[in-house]
Each structure stands twice: as C-alpha cells, then as structure tokens.
Amino acid sequence: EAGVAQSPRYKIIEKRQSVAFWCNPISGHATLYWYQQILGQGPKLLIQFQNNGVVDDSQLPKDRFSAERLKGVDSTLKIQPAKLEDSAVYLCASSLWGDTEAFFGQGTRLTVV
Amino acid sequence: AQSVTQPDIHITVSEGASLELRCNYSYGATPYLFWYVQSPGQGLQLLLKYFSGDTLVQGIKGFEAEFKRSQSSFNLRKPSVHWSDAAEYFCAVVINTNAGKSTFGDGTTLTVKP
Numbered sequence: 443e444a445g446v447a448q449s450p451r452y453k454i455i456e457k458r459q460s461v462a463f464w465c466n467p468i469s470g471h472a473t474l475y476w477y478q479q480i481l482g483q484g485p486k487l488l489i490q491f492q493n494n495g496v497v498d499d500s501q502l503p504k505d506r507f508s509a510e511r512l513k514g515v516d517s518t519l520k521i522q523p524a525k526l527e528d529s530a531v532y533l534c535a536s537s538l539w540g541d542t543e544a545f546f547g548q549g550t551r552l553t554v555v
Numbered sequence: 556a557q558s559v560t561q562p563d564i565h566i567t568v569s570e571g572a573s574l575e576l577r578c579n580y581s582y583g584a585t586p587y588l589f590w591y592v593q594s595p596g597q598g599l600q601l602l603l604k605y606f607s608g609d610t611l612v613q614g615i616k617g618f619e620a621e622f623k624r625s626q627s628s629f630n631l632r633k634p635s636v637h638w639s640d641a642a643e644y645f646c647a648v649v650i651n652t653n654a655g656k657s658t659f660g661d662g663t664t665l666t667v668k669p
Contacts, residue, residue, distance in 0.1 A: 446598070475656075484559075484645050484659030485599070498656055533598060544657065546591075546598035 444468065446547035448534050454553045460522035463550045467516070467536030473497075475544060476509055476519050477533040485533055491517065524554045557582040559646055561660035568636050569668045576631040576663050578646030586648040588629040589657070590620055593643045602644075605629060616640070641667045 447466040455461050467474050472493050477485035488507065489499040493514035502509070506525070511517040521528055531551050535544040558581045568574050580586060587606050591599040603614025610622040620631045629646060646660045 482661065484647075484661045485657075486659070487656040490656055535599075543601060543604065546600070548596070548598045 446534055446536055446545055448532075448547035448550055450550055451548065452551050452553075454555060455524055457526055457554050458523040460520065461524055461552065462521075463519045463532050463534075463552075465517045465519070465534030465547060467534070468545055471536035471538055471545075472514070473537045473539065473544075474511055474517050475533075475535040475537075476517070477535065479531040479533055479549070481530070488519070488532075521552075524552075526554050528552060529554045557586060557648055557650055557658050559648055559658055559660035561644075561646055561663050563663045564661075565664045565666065567666040567668060570638050571635050574631075574633045574636045574640070574665070576644050576646075576665070578629045578631065578660060580627050580629065580646075580648045582627075582648065582650065584650070585622075585624060586650050588620075588622060589647040589649070590614065590618070590629075590631050591645045591647060591659075592616075593645065593662075595642075599645065602631070636665075636667055638667045638669065641665055 449464050474491045476488045479485040488502045489509045490497040491511045494511045509519045531549040533549045535546045537544045560579045562577050589604045590602040593599050602618050603612050605612045605622045612620050618633050622629050643662045643664050645662045647657045
C-alpha cells in the first residue's frame with residue numbers, strides 16, 4: 443500500500459516569497475492533516491480536513507497560510523509571503539476516520555533565508 | 556487546553572540496556588495516547604496507541620507503554636535497546652477521535668552507545 447506522498451522534499455526560498463507544498467494521502471483516507479514541526483519541537487497542527495471540508499484551522503496563520511483540498515483527495519498548503527520563522531518541516535498525515543491512527547508523509551523541509 | 560510534557564530532551568543508553576521514555580499529559584479526562592518515532596529526515600511512524608482496556612500496551616519493534624491514570628503518564632519502555640532505535644520519540648494525545656487533533660510533546664532524542 444502506498445503511503446502519504448509529499449513534495450517537494452526540500453525547499454529554500456527568500457523571505458517574502460511564496461511557496462506551495464503538495465500532499466497525496468493514502469487512498470480512501472477521508473481525514474487529512476497538515477502539521478508544522480519547528481526544529482526542536484513536536485509537530486503542531488495547522489489544519490485538519492474531513493473530505494474537502496475544514497474541521498479545524500484554529501492554529502493556521504490565515505494572513506499568510508492557506509490550504510485547500512479540492513475533491514477531497516490531495517491537498518496543497520501555501521505560504522505567501524514567507525517569513526524567516528516559517529522555516530520548519532511541514533508534515534502531511536492522513537487517517538481513515540478521525541484521529542484513530544494517522545499515517546505521516548516524510549515531510550517538506552522549508553528554509554526561509 | 557490539553558498539553559503533553561516529555562521531561563527528557565535527550566537520553567543516552569548503551570546498546571542492550573533497558574529504556575524508559577517519560578510522557579505526562581494534562582487533561583481532565585483520559586485521552587487517547589500515542590507514541591511515534593521519527594528517524595532523521597523521515598516522517599513519524601506509530602509505535603503504539605492506547606484507547607482503553609489493558610493499561611500495558613504492546614507495540615512494534617519490541618516497545619511497550621504503560622498508562623497510569625493516577626500519574627497522568629504514558630511511559631514508553633523497551634527491555635533491550637538496539638543501535639537502530641536511535642531516533643526522536645514523540646508522545647501525543649487526542650481528546651476526541653471524531654474531530655479532534657493530535658497534541659504532541661516536544662520529543663525525546665535517543666542516542667545509543669555501542
């Protein structure tokens with residue numbers, strides 16, 4: 443069974459530029475999560491989708507971050523404009539139902555210079 | 556709001572020695588509890604989880620964890636550590652699996668000495 447796919451694996455951008463990350467969850471998984479993991483910290487949830495609807499985006503900095511999950515399958519997370527403090531690993535995860543067991547992708551490491 | 560504390564930022568053990576990683580949570584009710592492992596440059600892999608029932612939970616790679624309600628703890632253990640266990644370990648809690656989110660601790664980095 444294919445796992446959660448994320449791309450790109452690495453991205454380096456200058457501050458104030460924009461960037462987008464892509465995630466393809468495990469087939470049939472209705473729930474999709476985006477987490478931000480800053481170096482030395484645990485992952486923090488940015489947004490949770492159930493199919494193509496947003497369940498929780500309370501921790502998403504909406505002035506610069508946006509995410510969509512058109513058709514309830516793959517998802518895109520965008521940052522515009524990026525700040526230095528956005529440097530982190532962005533993890534995508536998916537699960538069959540709620541949070542019973544989430545499967546994580548390898549993440550995208552973003553460096554903002 | 557729920558919180559998860561992993562008191563040990565870094566632990567070093569010798570290969571073959573036993574291991575215990577601590578995790579404490581702060582929440583009024585019993586949450587769903589998870590342990591994940593993350594190797595460098597990799598995503599998170601689920602080691603084990605506790606929802607209810609037997610408070611001693613067996614996981615993959617020889618790991619186990621014990622839920623202690625009175626101490627609000629969910630410590631991870633392994634009787635004999637292998638060099639390949641060197642990684643970062645995260646404890647996480649979920650309050651409501653239907654629409655809840657995972658709250659993670661800040662992790663414990665395990666170094667294994669030969």
